[in-house]
Structure formats: structure tokens, C-alpha cells
Amino acid sequence: MNAAWSRIPDLLAQHILLTAAALLLGLAIALPLTIWSARNQAVARVTLGFASLVQTIPALALLALFYPLLLLMSGLVGGGIPALGFLPSLLALALYALLPILRNGVTGLVNLDPAVVEAADAVGMTARQKLWLVEAPLVVPVLMAGIRTAAVWTIGAATLATTVGQPCLGDLIFAGLQTQNWTLVIAGCIASAALALIVDALLGMAENGLRRRRRVQVWAALGMLVLGVVAAIWPVLPTGGAEKRVVVGAKGFGEQYILARMIGHRLENAGYRVTYREGLGSAVVFGALASGDIDVYVDYSGTIWTNEMHRTDTPDRAAIVKGVGQWVAKTHDIRLIGPLGFENSYAFAMRGADAKRRGIETLTDLVPQSGEMNFATDLEFLERPEWAAVKRAYPLHFRSAQAYTPSFMYRALESGKADVVSAFSSDGRIAKLGLKVLGDPRHAIPGYDAILMVSPQHADDQRFIAALRPLVNAIPADAMRQANYMVDRDTDKVSADTAARWLERRIGLASGK
Amino acid sequence: MPEQSYPRGPSVAFDRVGKTYDGAVRAVEDVTLTIAGGEFVALVGASGSGKSTLLKMINRLHEPSSGSVSIGGEPVNSVPVHELRRRIGYVFQNIGLFPHMRVGENVAIGMRLKGEKQDEARIAELLELVELPREFAARMPDALSGGQRQRVGVARALATEPKLMLMDEPFGALDPVTRDTLGQAVRRLHDRLGLTTIMVTHDMAEALLLADRILVMEAGRIVADGDPHAMLTGKGGAAADALVAVPREQAHLLSRLEQGE
Numbered sequence: 001m002n003a004a005w006s007r008i009p010d011l012l013a014q015h016i017l018l019t020a021a022a023l024l025l026g027l028a029i030a031l032p033l034t035i036w037s038a039r040n041q042a043v044a045r046v047t048l049g050f051a052s053l054v055q056t057i058p059a060l061a062l063l064a065l066f067y068p069l070l071l072l073m074s075g076l077v078g079g080g081i082p083a084l085g086f087l088p089s090l091l092a093l094a095l096y097a098l099l100p101i102l103r104n105g106v107t108g109l110v111n112l113d114p115a116v117v118e119a120a121d122a123v124g125m126t127a128r129q130k131l132w133l134v135e136a137p138l139v140v141p142v143l144m145a146g147i148r149t150a151a152v153w154t155i156g157a158a159t160l161a162t163t164v165g166q167p168c169l170g171d172l173i174f175a176g177l178q179t180q181n182w183t184l185v186i187a188g189c190i191a192s193a194a195l196a197l198i199v200d201a202l203l204g205m206a207e208n209g210l211r212r213r214r215r216v217q218v219w220a221a222l223g224m225l226v227l228g229v230v231a232a233i234w235p236v237l238p239t240g241g242a243e244k245r246v247v248v249g250a251k252g253f254g255e256q257y258i259l260a261r262m263i264g265h266r267l268e269n270a271g272y273r274v275t276y277r278e279g280l281g282s283a284v285v286f287g288a289l290a291s292g293d294i295d296v297y298v299d300y301s302g303t304i305w306t307n308e309m310h311r312t313d314t315p316d317r318a319a320i321v322k323g324v325g326q327w328v329a330k331t332h333d334i335r336l337i338g339p340l341g342f343e344n345s346y347a348f349a350m351r352g353a354d355a356k357r358r359g360i361e362t363l364t365d366l367v368p369q370s371g372e373m374n375f376a377t378d379l380e381f382l383e384r385p386e387w388a389a390v391k392r393a394y395p396l397h398f399r400s401a402q403a404y405t406p407s408f409m410y411r412a413l414e415s416g417k418a419d420v421v422s423a424f425s426s427d428g429r430i431a432k433l434g435l436k437v438l439g440d441p442r443h444a445i446p447g448y449d450a451i452l453m454v455s456p457q458h459a460d461d462q463r464f465i466a467a468l469r470p471l472v473n474a475i476p477a478d479a480m481r482q483a484n485y486m487v488d489r490d491t492d493k494v495s496a497d498t499a500a501r502w503l504e505r506r507i508g509l510a511s512g513k
Numbered sequence: 514m515p516e517q518s519y520p521r522g523p524s525v526a527f528d529r530v531g532k533t534y535d536g537a538v539r540a541v542e543d544v545t546l547t548i549a550g551g552e553f554v555a556l557v558g559a560s561g562s563g564k565s566t567l568l569k570m571i572n573r574l575h576e577p578s579s580g581s582v583s584i585g586g587e588p589v590n591s592v593p594v595h596e597l598r599r600r601i602g603y604v605f606q607n608i609g610l611f612p613h614m615r616v617g618e619n620v621a622i623g624m625r626l627k628g629e630k631q632d633e634a635r636i637a638e639l640l641e642l643v644e645l646p647r648e649f650a651a652r653m654p655d656a657l658s659g660g661q662r663q664r665v666g667v668a669r670a671l672a673t674e675p676k677l678m679l680m681d682e683p684f685g686a687l688d689p690v691t692r693d694t695l696g697q698a699v700r701r702l703h704d705r706l707g708l709t710t711i712m713v714t715h716d717m718a719e720a721l722l723l724a725d726r727i728l729v730m731e732a733g734r735i736v737a738d739g740d741p742h743a744m745l746t747g748k749g750g751a752a753a754d755a756l757v758a759v760p761r762e763q764a765h766l767l768s769r770l771e772q773g774e
Contacts, residue, residue: 119603
């Protein structure tokens with residue numbers, strides 16, 4: 001409970017900075033476009049059309065699209081443009097903020113009393129004098145209403161910046177959703193809603209002051225907003241040692257959160273300043289390591305083997321780890337430090353009693369009965385090459401196949417909505433729910449050793465490698481499963497950080513801190 | 514022609530001036546005309562006769578499609594348009610006071626545009642000129658009546674001491690009493706300051722009572738040109754007679770009512 005609230009100040013500060021920067025950038029783009037559009041109808045059609053089009057793209061997709069776009073641009077200019085984190089979030093949110101500002105501004109200018117405009121011309125104002133003396137003061141209240149709308153939208157949409165690795169209040173919401181920790185979700189929602197309400201009230205106060213020409217009220221409201229942003233900058237400012245800052249990446253599930261914290265603890269003890277980018281998609285995270293947006297993370301050998309190397313053969317576990325290590329070093333200058341000692345494989349699982357009744361021990365036994373059974377998977381399995389490999393080896397034809405988030409996938413199996421799931425072998429819920437894991441006699445599924453990989457920048461960093469090396473072959477599958485269950489279970493769950501500390505003690509790697 | 518007793522106002526000349534909209538609608542057709550310095554001229558005609566368009570080509574709120582306009586012998590397009598307009602007073606039906614500025618700031622806008630400081634004494638003097646109390650300088654425009662607002666409009670137009678005053682239906686939206694008093698006030702200012710005044714109106718009675726010279730427009734052309742007496746005595750032609758007939762008939766009816774017939 002307290003762990004959730006204690007993360008808020010830091011994430012709130014990041015959230016405020018991100019939205020303030022996005023709003024300012026949006027304003028800087030929207031204001032000249034507004035003036036140009038009000039003067040020229042053809043331009044207005046293009047700008048308003050573009051801004052409306054941007055609005056129709058879901059914010060989540062808009063953020064995700066900036067990742068490949070920035071990677072491409074970075075490639076064109078020879079690197080150096082960060083494709084994850086602040087920059088893509090800033091650009092996507094600024095684009096998102098354009099429409100309400102632009103639309104209100106153009107509407108305000110076009111609907112100015114024609115008599116006032118005629119008078120401004122007739123008394124001999126130049127275009128610039130007309131803009132500053134007449135148009136701007138009369139349109140500012142309308143424009144302010146647009147800025148208010150943009151601010152509320154941006155604060156809400158910024159929670160999605162988590163998915164491109166920018167720390168924000170969305171971190172709480174996404175982590176909470178993945179681990180079904182509703183306290184975290186609610187903490188994130190309340191914080192972002194409160195922020196939106198306060199900012200809306202202050203901007204509303206400024207707007208009201210502008211309409212009634214009360215300067216003091218306008219300056220008071222804007223002053224409080226500036227104060228808020230300054231207060232947010234304070235804790236985020238780097239406090240020296242910037243060259244030792246490192247970023248630990250994690251995909252979006254409990255085991256990844258725990259491992260990221262373990263890695264982070266060891267690096268902190270070695271004197272590094274650690275930040276986390278959690279909840280990254282499987283497709284994004286490897287590219288992020290290769291481009292140096294993150295410095296270290298844990299992946300699974302079979303994932304790289306099938307998804308990145310496009311291999312369809314399945315040699316033994318050690319051969320796969322070795323093959324992956326050579327391939328990532330050769331093609332991306334990534335260093336594979338070693339396996340952690342446990343496997344998190346895709347494993348087909350059934351309710352224990354059900355498997356017994358039907359006499360199913362292996363995937364081979366499953367084939368003849370699959371037509372009357374329902375299949376539940378995680379969100380990506382049906383699209384992954386592993387599923388294609390399994391189908392090649394075992395001609396399974398399920399009555400239905402439905403994708404869920406991992407937590408709901410197990411719920412579906414428990415409730416009988418599904419009969420077979422694509423479980424993860426290190427998942428603590430397999431033992432707790434009494435599930436039967438089916439054998440794979442034809443070796444269709446490759447090995448999935450958890451492997452520790454380091455970005456090209458730190459591939460030769462001896463201190464960095466030395467700090468992490470004790471993790472190699474140090475985590476038994478059973479210990480990992482127990483730690484996973486601590487964060488994944490429905491009641492009495494603990495934070496990933498607490499589970500990491502527990503796991504460190506369990507395997508004898510507890511730090512002095 | 515009235516005698517030239519106000520030599521200070523500039524003359525205004527139209528040379529074969531035409532104006533077409535969208536290449537088709539002809540608003541003004543081939544107007545050649547000279548207005549002497551110091552004249553008070555009324556441009557009269559029905560809606561759509563082209564009188565406002567003709568007026569606005571003088572301060573270039575409209576540009577002619579053909580021909581040229583000059584003030585005091587200088588073509589209007591020989592100086593930057595904002596400089597031209599700062600030398601011309603302009604008053605129009607919708608007034609166009611700046612709603613976010615106080616009355617005083619509205620009156621002083623011409624001085625502000627030239628970079629001069631706001632001169633409270635000058636504002637008071639201008640308000641006095643249009644018969645408004647000087648305390649009005651601190652009010653916002655929306656606290657004024659329609660007639661008071663148009664007086665401010667006139668004060669604003671006079672602030673930079675222009676010698677040429679253009680008025681486009683200046684009293685069109687006012688009640689009859691205000692209309693009459695403000696009309697007479699403008700005429701007094703014209704005489705006192707030695708202006709050249711060109712006023713567009715659709716009201717022939719107003720034109721007859723205020724102007725020295727009346728131009729009647731119909732379908733973009735000047736169809737009658739003469740002093741009020743000439744208009745009233747049928748020398749203006751058919752179009753002018755039709756316009757004069759209305760107030761004349763009203764005057765007859767009123768005087769008969771007065772005599773109890």
C-alpha cells in the first residue's frame with residue numbers, strides 16, 4: 001500500500017514535466033499555424049484536417065509509431081536520436097495537443113466582430129499592430145479554453161508514455177494491471193486525475209481573468225502553474241555522476257519487474273545511478289538494447305532464437321544459449337553475460353484433474369481431443385513462431401483460441417472457460433493451481449533460458465559486467481517461481497522490489513544495504 | 514456649387530473608376546468625379562447601388578478594378594496603405610469600437626499607432642468636441658448607448674486631425690432623435706474644422722439637410738449631381754426625383770396633420 005504511494009512524487013514530477021513540455025511545444029507549433037490558418041482558408045483546411053487526423057489515431061498507437069520513426073531518423077543522421085523515453089512521448093503528446101489549440105484559435109480569429117476588424121484597418125493599423133492590439137487580446141480567452149482542453153487531454157494521454165519507456169504516472173497503472181495490484185492502478189488514476197483537475201482549475205481561473213480583464217487573477221493562476229512546473233523540475237535535475245547513469249529495461253510482467261530490480265540493486269551497489277524502463281513490449285525491448293536506449297535486461301533464449309534469428313530447429317538448451325550469444329555479439333555488439341539458471345518456457349498446461357480424466361500427458365495425447373477443447377493464450381502467443389512450430393509438430397485444432405492478459409488467462413482456465421493455456425514454466429501459479437504441464441516429445445518448443453544481455457556501450461565495461469556476473473546461474477527455477485507467485489497471487493501480494501529483496505536473500509546475494 | 518469657404522480640406526478625384534467582384538458583378542462603373550476641398554458631399558442611393566464601394570476606394574478598404582482615385586492630386590496608392598488611412602477619418606454604421614479598450618484608449622488609438630503617448634487632455638478635448646463628458650474616457654464601450662458609442666467613433670476618427678472625413682451610413686443604426694442631433698453635430702464639426710466630408714446614406718432627407726452637394730448613385734453609376742435646392746426642384750432627373758419624393762410627401766402629410774385637415 002505505502003509502496004504505491006511512495007512512488008507517486010517522483011512519477012508525478014516526471015508526468016508534470018512531460019505534459020508541460022508537450023503543451024509548450026504544442027503551443028509553439030499551434031500559434032503560428034493558427035494565425036496562418038485564419039488568414040488563408042486553404043491552409044486552414046490542411047492544418048485542421050491534419051490535426052483532426054492525428055486525433056483519430058489512438059494515443060497508444062501514436063506513441064508506439066514514434067519509436068520506429070525515430071529509430072529510422074536516428075539511422076539516417078548516423079545515430080544519436082533517442083527513440084525511447086522522453087522524446088517520442090513529447091512529440092506524440094505535442095501533436096495530440098495541437099487540435100484543440102488550433103481549432104479554438106482559428107475559430108476565435110475567424111469569428112471576430114467584422115466591424116472591429118474594419119475599424120482596425122481603417123484607423124491605419126499595420127498587420128502586426130492589428131494582431132497585437134486587437135486580434136490577440138480578443139482571441140486569447142477563446143484560445144485559453146482550447147489550451148485547457150489540450151492540457152486535460154495531454155495529462156490523461158501521458159499515462160500511456162510508460163509503453164515507450166518514459167517514467168510517468170502510467171507506470172503505476174500499467175504495473176498494477178499486469179500484476180492485478182489494484183492499489184497501484186488506483187493510485188496512478190487518482191494522481192493523474194487530481195493533476196488534471198488542478199491544472200484545469202488554474203487554467204480556468206486564468207481564462208476567466210482574461211475574459212473579465214483582471215490581470216492580477218491571470219498572473220496569479222499562471223504563476224501557480226509555473227511554480228508547479230519548477231517544483232517538478234527540482235527532484236528530476238541530475239545530481240552529478242551523470243556518466244554513471246544506467247537504464248534497466250523490463251517487459252511487462254511480474255518476473256521481469258523482479259529481475260529488473262535485482263539487476264538494479266546490484267548496479268546501485270556498484271555505484272551506478274539506476275533508472276528503470278518497465279512495461280516495454282517484447283518487440284521493442286531488444287531494439288532498445290541494441291540502440292542503447294536501455295543498458296541491460298533479461299530476455300529468454302528461445303525468444304531471440306525464433307523471433308530475431310528466425311530459426312525453426314530446436315537443439316538443446318545450452319546450444320541455443322550459445323548460438324544466441326554468438327549471434328547478438330556479431331550482429332548487434334550486444335554482450336550476453338550468461339543464463340540466470342532457470343527457464344521460462346512456453347508450456348501447455350491443463351487443470352490437473354481434467355488432464356487425468358482425459359488421460360492426457362503430452363501434446364501428442366492432446367491432438368485427438370483438441371477439437372472439443374478451448375485454448376487460452378497470452379496476448380502475443382498466437383502470433384509467435386513458437387505456435388506455428390507447435391502446430392507443425394502436433395496437428396492441434398482447438399474449438400476456440402482466445403488471447404488474454406496473463407492474469408486473466410489463468411482465470412479463464414480456473415473457471416472452465418478454457419481447457420488448455422499457454423503457460424509460462426516459471427510461473428508460480430502452475431503449482432498453486434495444481435496445473436498439469438504437458439510434455440513436448442517432439443521438441444517443438446525451444447529452450448527458454450533467462451539470459452542477461454548488455455548493450456553495446458557497456459559490453460566492455462568491466463565494472464558493469466562484474467556487478468552483474470554473480471547473477472549468472474544463480475537463480476533456481478523453484479526460487480523464481482516462488483518470487484513470481486509473491487507478486488502474481490490475488491491476495492497478500494507484494495511489490496516487485498520486495499520480491500526481489502526476498503529472492504536475493506533466498507539465493508544468498510542479499511546486498512549490504 | 515457652394516462657395517469655397519473651407520480651403521483646408523483636400524479635394525478627392527475619381528478618374529474612370531470601376532469595381533467588379535469575382536470578375537462578374539459590377540459594383541461601380543466608370544465613375545469620373547471631383548469633390549472640391551471643404552465640401553460636405555452626400556452619396557445617396559438604394560442598397561446595392563455601389564455608394565459604399567465607391568467611398569471605401571478612397572481609403573483603400575476596397576481597391577478599384579480599373580481607374581484611379583486621388584486625394585489632393587496624389588494617387589491613393591502612392592503611399593503605404595496604413596499611412597494613407599491614418600490621414601483619413603472613417604466612421605461607419607457598425608462603429609467598431611475596440612471592446613477590450615476603454616473609451617479613452619479607443620479615441621487615442623490613432624496617436625498610439627504613431628507611437629505617441631496617451632494624452633489625457635487631448636482625449637478630454639476630443640470627447641468635448643463630440644459633446645460627451647470627459648469622465649467617459651474611463652468607461653468600457655459596452656457601458657455606452659448606441660448614440661454615445663457613435664460619438665466616440667467620431668471622436669476617434671477626428672483624433673489625428675484628418676482633413677478628410679469618410680462616413681458610411683454613420684447614423685443608420687441610431688434612433689431618429691439621436692440621429693438628428695448627431696448629424697447636426699457632425700455638420701458643425703465639418704464647418705469648424707474645415708473638413709472635406711463624404712457621407713454615404715440611403716436617407717435623402719438626411720442628405721438634403723446636411724450636405725452641400727448630393728450625388729445620386731444607381732447601379733454603380735452617378736445619375737444625379739447637384740446641391741439640395743437643385744434636387745428639390747427636379748433638376749436631378751428621375752432617380753433623384755424618386756428619392757426626393759418620399760421625404761417631400763412625408764413633410765406634406767405631416768404639415769396637413771398639423772393643420773388638422
